[in-house]
Amino acid sequence: MAYGHKTEYRLRVRAQVVLHAARGRSNARIARESGLHLDTVRRWLSNDALKPWQYRSWIFITDPDFRPKAERVLDLYARTWQGTPLGEDEYVISADEKTSIQARCRCHPTLAAGQARAMRVNPTYGRGGALAYLAAYDIHAAKVFGRTEPTTGIDPFMNLVAQVMTREPYASAKRRSGSWTTDPPTAGKGLPTGWPRRSRTR
Incomplete structure (x- = not known):
């Protein structure tokens, strides 16, 4: 050619x-x-075949103890702790928090769709300030427990822990131990003696 x-x-x-x-x-x-x-x-x-402008964000590992910490977390995901399989009454919970969520409420109710009419949503909303959302996830049962708090910290995190650990089947578990993994690290401080401790890996 x-x-x-x-x-x-x-x-x-x-x-x-x-x-x-x-x-x-x-x-x-x-x-x-x-x-x-x-x-x-x-x-x-x-x-274009190369697309050099595209990239993926990458976090380089800076924690020298990353490997043993990661191994503990991965073992828990595989329902194993220190080489021993977890029992049926042992659970793995992962927790995290999201700060500064804008709480908004619509000023007018949404109208459901009807015959030859699409659903109608009014865009006007009222501001409810900024809230923090805390959530706990049961890894193997795929259950999410969440709550909103005015801010983050030890007390809001303990409220989340109590919300989970005081309901079944967690309240009647024979051994209430395991791992609560949180980020940032300040969230899990202040847990009572004998309660699961959080760990952070990065």
């Missing part, structure tokens, strides 16, 4: 578009500076 001057110029322009994208420029800026249509820039980048 013979390539003319226009084809070579087109390939150079296309390579420049890929280079600009790899340097973090937006599609709109590339189109504006190169004189191309925005759809052309999007199509070229979508069809």
Whole structure:
């Protein structure tokens, strides 16, 4: 196949578009500076084989004790603790928290869909301030226990622990031990003696 001057110029322009994208420029800026249509820039980048502008976030391990900590967590996920299988009345709970959730309530009720009418949602809402959401997850039963609190810390975390450990089947477990894994590390401080301790790996 013979390539003319226009084809070579087109390939150079296309390579420049890929280079600009790899340097973090937006599609709109590339189109504006190169004189191309925005759809052309999007199509070229979508069809490019390398896509050097794409990346994945990666956290490098900085904890020297990461391996033994991770092994404990993975063993619990596999229902094993210190080489011994967990009993039927032993449970693994994972907990986490989300801060600064904007609490909003709609000012008008949503109307259900009807015959020849789509559901109607009014976009107006009232602000309820910022709340923290804490959740505990039973790894093997796939159960989630959640609650909202005005803030995070030891007391809100203990409220979550009590919410889980005072209900069945956890309240009547023969051995109330295991692992509560939380992040950040301040959340799990203050657990009573004999209650599960949290660990953090990164």
